[in-house]
Amino acid sequence: MTDISKITLYSGGHKGAEAEFGKLAEAWHIKEVNISFEGHNAERTRGVRVLNREELQKGDVSMEIVSKRMKRTYSQMDKIRKVIQSIFHMVNSGYHVIAVGWIQADNTVKGGTGWGVELAKLFNRPLSVYDQERKGWFSWEDSQWVENTPVITSDTFAGTGTRYLSDDGRQALHDLFIRSFGPAEQK
Numbered sequence: 001m002t003d004i005s006k007i008t009l010y011s012g013g014h015k016g017a018e019a020e021f022g023k024l025a026e027a028w029h030i031k032e033v034n035i036s037f038e039g040h041n042a043e044r045t046r047g048v049r050v051l052n053r054e055e056l057q058k059g060d061v062s063m064e065i066v067s068k069r070m071k072r073t074y075s076q077m078d079k080i081r082k083v084i085q086s087i088f089h090m091v092n093s094g095y096h097v098i099a100v101g102w103i104q105a106d107n108t109v110k111g112g113t114g115w116g117v118e119l120a121k122l123f124n125r126p127l128s129v130y131d132q133e134r135k136g137w138f139s140w141e142d143s144q145w146v147e148n149t150p151v152i153t154s155d156t157f158a159g160t161g162t163r164y165l166s167d168d169g170r171q172a173l174h175d176l177f178i179r180s181f182g183p184a185e186q187k
Contacts, residue, residue, distance in 0.1 A: 004030055004181055010094040010158045012036070012086060013044030017100040017113075017161025020170055022046060024177045025159075027184045035089045037082045055089070083112055087160070091119040094158030096126040096150075098176070100169045101162045103131045103138060103145055116160045126154070130172045132162070137172065152180035 009025040011018045013034035022044040025032040032047040042048065091097055097120035102110040109117040109129055120127040120140070127140040128150035139148035161169070177184070 004028060006155050007031065007152070008033060008094075008156050010035065010090045010156060011044070011160060012090060013042030013046075013048065014163060015043045016163035016165040017169060017173070018159060019043040020165055020173050021098075021159030021161075024173060028177055028181050029185065030181075033093070035086045035093075037086055040082070040086075058085075058088070087112065087116045088119060090158045090160060091116050091123065091125065094156045095154040096128070096152060096157040098128045098130075098150065098152070098157055098159050099161045100130045100132065100165060100173065102133050103129055107145065111162060113161050116158065120158075130161075130169055132166045132169045135168050149179070150176060152176065 008031040009021055010033050011021050013019060013022055013036065018034075019042075022032050022034065024030075026046060032044070034042055034044050034046070034048045036042055036048050036050050038050060097116060099109060099113050099117055101113040101117075104110055104114075108114045117127065117129060117140075128148065129138050129140075129145070130136070131138055136147055137149050138145040139150065140146075141148075
């Protein structure tokens with residue numbers, strides 16, 4: 001089992017899956033860093049790290065590339081650009097990328113979560129997605145999704161996902177933490 005004192009969760013603290021990752025990290029006494037930016041309201045306030053303009057720029061990418069990679073277009077370019085930039089910092093900081101959402105027929109993941117998943121693929125990071133429709137875990141291996149039950153073994157991981165977390169998705173995250181770290185200790 002991994003030494004919990006050395007583990008850090010990188011997330012965005014948004015409503016849904018990211019807030020649940022944060023609640024679990026707090027229950028297990030795992031360090032939590034929530035990447036944010038000016039004007040962004042997250043549900044989680046523990047471990048917030050607000051990126052300045054220069055830091056956000058490091059995660060900048062052409063929205064044309066994002067649209068092409070994700071096979072969709074985006075409105076509200078300024079806000080979505082900051083979200084895309086902050087997702088870069090989450091994925092770049094956490095080695096194992098873990099997400100909750102819906103894997104689509106084109107192998108992307110629905111919504112903004114999908115950009116974190118695409119970055120994990122590009123960075124060749126261990127990648128696990130809980131698909132709420134199929135009610136199962138999948139890992140990206142050899143350019144395809146393979147059923148797999150993940151365990152967190154690295155010192156850093158990025159936790160992201162849908163705002164619309166189902167009860168099954170919530171339970172899958174709880175089970176992931178128990179598999180990875182054992183029962184939460186009461187302090």
